[in-house]
Amino acid sequence: xxxxxxxxxxxxxxxxxxxxxxxxxxxxxxxxxxxxxxxxxxxxxxxxxxxxxxxxxxxxxxxxxxxxxxxxxxxxxxxxxxxxxxxxxxxxxxxxxxxxxxxxxxx
Amino acid sequence: xxxxxxxxxxxxxxxxxxxxxxxxxxxxxxxxxxxxxxxxxxxxxxxxxxxxxxxxxxxxxxxxxxxxxxxxxxxxxxxxxxxxxxxxxxxxxxxxxxxxxxxxxxxxxxxxxxxxxxxx
Numbered sequence: 001x002x003x004x005x006x007x008x009x010x011x012x013x014x015x016x017x018x019x020x021x022x023x024x025x026x027x028x029x030x031x032x033x034x035x036x037x038x039x040x041x042x043x044x045x046x047x048x049x050x051x052x053x054x055x056x057x058x059x060x061x062x063x064x065x066x067x068x069x070x071x072x073x074x075x076x077x078x079x080x081x082x083x084x085x086x087x088x089x090x091x092x093x094x095x096x097x098x099x100x101x102x103x104x105x106x107x
Numbered sequence: 108x109x110x111x112x113x114x115x116x117x118x119x120x121x122x123x124x125x126x127x128x129x130x131x132x133x134x135x136x137x138x139x140x141x142x143x144x145x146x147x148x149x150x151x152x153x154x155x156x157x158x159x160x161x162x163x164x165x166x167x168x169x170x171x172x173x174x175x176x177x178x179x180x181x182x183x184x185x186x187x188x189x190x191x192x193x194x195x196x197x198x199x200x201x202x203x204x205x206x207x208x209x210x211x212x213x214x215x216x217x218x219x220x221x222x223x224x225x226x227x
Contacts, residue, residue, distance in 0.1 A: 001169075034213045043201055043217035044152065055215065087152060091212025095154040095167040 002026050002090050006099035012107040019075040021102045023088035028068045032092035035064055035073045038101075039084045048073065049091075078104070109134040111202050111218035119196075119225050125189040129202030129218055136160050136183045140205035142214060143176065143187045145198040148222075153198075157205055158185055165210070192225045199223075 003026035013019050023033070031051035036044035046055045048064035051071060061076045075082055083106055088099040115127035129141070142157035156166035158176040166174050170189070178185040189196060199222050203214035 032212060043203075043220050044214075045217070046206070046213060046215050049206065049211070049213040089152070089213075094165055094210075094212070095156075095169075096212045097154070098152040100151050 001095065001097050002029060002093055004088055004090055004097050004099035006086075006088055006102050008102060009100065010103040010105060012105045013078050014107045015078055015080055017078045017107075019078050019082075019104060021073045021086050021088075021104075023066075023071045023073070023099050025069045025071075025090055029090040029092035031067050032090055033064070033066065033071050034089045034091060034096075035062075036087045036089065036098075037082075037084045038087065044087060047086075075104075109204060109216045111204065111216060113200060113202050113218045113221040115221065115223070117222060117224060119192055119223060120227050121193055121225055122191055125187070125192050125196065125200075125223055125225075127187045127200055127202075127221065127223070129185050129187075131183045131185075131204075136178065136180055136185065139207060140210045141178070141185045142203050142205055144201045144203055144214070145196075146201070146220075147195075147198045155187065155189075155200075157210060159210075194225050197223065197225045 005024045033051045035048040038044040052064045085101045085103045110132045119125045137160045143155040158164045175188040199220040201220045202218045204216040206213040206215040
């Protein structure tokens with residue numbers, strides 16, 4: 001399986017801050033990369049797919065970039081509803097493996 | 108708006124079989140790939156497998172020997188069976204739709220999840 005490593009594992013930030021989460025794949029996955037947001041007790045929500053395509057209905061403050069092995073999710077101006085755990089997932093080779101998650105906490 | 112709902116026992120005994128069903132509403136099961144993903148308490152996500160509405164299947168190799176998926180288009184449902192369960196199979200089980208086109212590998216609609224505990 002392709003291993004996905006996220007950093008940091010947690011980040012403390014304030015409303016309005018710019019937040020960046022990084023994901024590294026153990027081998028190249030092209031742009032077959034998704035980002036999900038998960039709040040406690042809820043299912044993951046697809047934010048970004050194909051590394052940089054915003055899922056319908058997702059606010060434009062979210063953006064994704066990268067290709068190959070290194071990817072980034074950026075929240076340009078953190079909002080109260082964005083405090084959650086974020087997961088990357090490669091979709092290049094089945095099974096699509098997920099990163100360990102990055103928890104975005106209130107500072 | 109497509110909605111998914113998992114159903115099945117919340118408690119399964121060790122060595123027995125876990126059985127879950129996902130009911131799809133607000134849209135047809137036909138034409139799409141459907142998946143099962145699980146998340147042990149406090150841990151990350153693991154893709155179990157996916158099934159096409161016509162019945163073609165792809166299972167995670169780590170679980171392949173114990174997993175069976177099926178689909179019932181007449182009921183707009185698909186199902187998961189995991190046999191010989193142990194405590195390591197305790198998790199929240201999600202059903203989800205694979206974002207088209209084809210088996211993109213991304214999941215765009217998810218059920219709320221159901222916690223299955225393996226314990227005697």
